[in-house]
Amino acid sequence: MEIVAYGVLSDEEPLLRAAFDKAFAGRHELRCLRLFLDGDTALTTAGHEIVLSGVNDTLDAGVLRTLAAGGTRMIAQRSTGYNNIDLTAARELGVTVARVSSYSPYSVAEFAWTLALAVNRRIVRAAHRTREFDFRLDGLMGRDLRGRTAGVVGTGKIGSAFAAIAHGFGMRLLGWDITENPDCLALGMEYVPRERLFAEADLVSLHVPLLPETHHLVDADALGLMKDDAILVNSSRGGLVDTDALLATLRAGRLTGVGLDVYEEEAGVFFLDKSLEVMTDERLARLMTFSNVLLTSHQAYFTEDAVGQIVRTTVSNIEDYLAGRSGDNTLVAAT
Numbered sequence: 338m339e340i341v342a343y344g345v346l347s348d349e350e351p352l353l354r355a356a357f358d359k360a361f362a363g364r365h366e367l368r369c370l371r372l373f374l375d376g377d378t379a380l381t382t383a384g385h386e387i388v389l390s391g392v393n394d395t396l397d398a399g400v401l402r403t404l405a406a407g408g409t410r411m412i413a414q415r416s417t418g419y420n421n422i423d424l425t426a427a428r429e430l431g432v433t434v435a436r437v438s439s440y441s442p443y444s445v446a447e448f449a450w451t452l453a454l455a456v457n458r459r460i461v462r463a464a465h466r467t468r469e470f471d472f473r474l475d476g477l478m479g480r481d482l483r484g485r486t487a488g489v490v491g492t493g494k495i496g497s498a499f500a501a502i503a504h505g506f507g508m509r510l511l512g513w514d515i516t517e518n519p520d521c522l523a524l525g526m527e528y529v530p531r532e533r534l535f536a537e538a539d540l541v542s543l544h545v546p547l548l549p550e551t552h553h554l555v556d557a558d559a560l561g562l563m564k565d566d567a568i569l570v571n572s573s574r575g576g577l578v579d580t581d582a583l584l585a586t587l588r589a590g591r592l593t594g595v596g597l598d599v600y601e602e603e604a605g606v607f608f609l610d611k612s613l614e615v616m617t618d619e620r621l622a623r624l625m626t627f628s629n630v631l632l633t634s635h636q637a638y639f640t641e642d643a644v645g646q647i648v649r650t651t652v653s654n655i656e657d658y659l660a661g662r663s664g665d666n667t668l669v670a671a672t
C-alpha cells in the first residue's frame with residue numbers, strides 16, 4: 338500500500354525514506370508531501386490507511402472525520418507532543434494513533450541552552466555588527482552563569498538534560514514538577530513551588546508538556562514575579578506562554594531577553610517561507626521588533642540523531658499497527 342507523510346522537511350526526507358525502505362521495501366511505498374495536514378488539505382489523505390503527521394499538522398475532530406471517511410485507520414505522529422491531535426475524536430472514529438514517546442532529549446536541551454547563551458551574550462547582535470565591520474562592544478555585556486540560578490520548569494527527560502548542563506556551568510538548580518526526578522535531585526536540584534522558582538531564577542527554561550493545566554503557565558502573574566534581568570527560554574510548546582503578557586513585559590523594558598523556539602500560533606507559519614508575504618500575525622510581528630528576543634521555528638529537535646530516532650520509531654510504530662500490536666507509543670489503540 339501507499340503510506341503518505343505530511344509536512345516532511347527536506348532534511349528529514351532522506352532519513353525517513355531510508356528507515357522506511359529498510360522495513361518495507363517491496364511491500365509498501367512512501368509518499369512524502371511538504372503540505373501540512375489541516376482542514377484545507379484533509380481530503381488529500383483519501384484512500385490512505387496510514388498517515389504520518391507532525392507537530393504543525395492540525396488533526397482536530399473535523400479533520401479526523403474526513404480522514405476516517407477516506408479510509409484512514411492509523412495516524413503515526415512524528416513527535417513526542419500530540420496536542421495537535423484530538424485523541425477523543427480519534428478513539429470515537431476508530432483511528433489508531435501512535436507517537437514517538439522518546440528520542441534524544443539532548444537535541445532539545447542543547448538547543449534550549451543555545452538560545453539561553455545567545456540571549457545572555459547578545460550573540461545575534463554581535464554577529465550582525467561584525468558582519469558590518471562594526472567591532473564595538475556597546476550593549477553586548479552579558480553575565481557569568483556560574484553561581485546564578487537556573488529554574489527548570491518540568492524535569493522529565495529534556496528538563497533533566499537541561500539541568501545537567503546547568504550543573505556543568507556551576508549554576509544553582511531550582512525545579513518545579515509534579516514528580517521529583519532522582520537524576521535532578523542527584524545534581525543538587527531543589528524542588529520549590531512555582532512562584533518561588535519564577536521569583537528566584539536568573540534563567541527560567543520550560544520543559545513541561547502543553548496540557549490544559551499548563552496552558553499559559555507563564556502568564557502576567559508569573560512574569561511579574563520574574564527578576565527584571567532574568568532570561569526566559571521556551572523550547573517546549575508555545576501555549577505555555579501568554580504571548581500578550583510577554584509582550585507587555587518586554588514593552589515595559591523587563592527581562593534581559595527571551596529565547597523562543599515555539600510560539601502559540603506557530604501552526605501555519607513555522608516551517609514555511611513567509612518572507613514574501615505580509616505578516617498578518619501582529620503579535621509575532623511585534624515579538625520580532627525586540628532586539629532581546631531570539632525566535633527560531635521549532636527546530637530544537639532538529640538534529641541528525643533525534644530525527645533519525647524519530648523516523649525509525651515511526652516506522653516501528655507502523656510495523657506494530659500492521660501486526661495488530663500496541664505499546665508504549667500507542668496513544669489510541671483502535672479495536
Ligand SMILES: NC(=O)c1ccc[n+]([C@@H]2O[C@H](COP(=O)([O-])OP(=O)(O)OC[C@H]3O[C@@H](n4cnc5c(N)ncnc54)[C@H](O)[C@@H]3O)[C@@H](O)[C@H]2O)c1
Nearest residue numbers: 418491492493494495514515544545546550572573637638
Ligand atoms: N521544540 C522542540 O523541538 C521539542 C521537541 C521535543 C519535545 N518538546 C517539548 O518538550 C516537552 C517535554 O518533553 P520531555 O521528553 O522532557 O517529556 P517528559 O514527559 O520526559 O517530561 C515532562 C515533565 O513534565 C512534568 N509534568 C507533566 N504535567 C505536568 C503538570 N501539569 N505540572 C507540572 N509538571 C508536569 C512531568 O512530570 C515530566 O517530568 C514535550 O512535552 C514537548 O512539548 C519540544
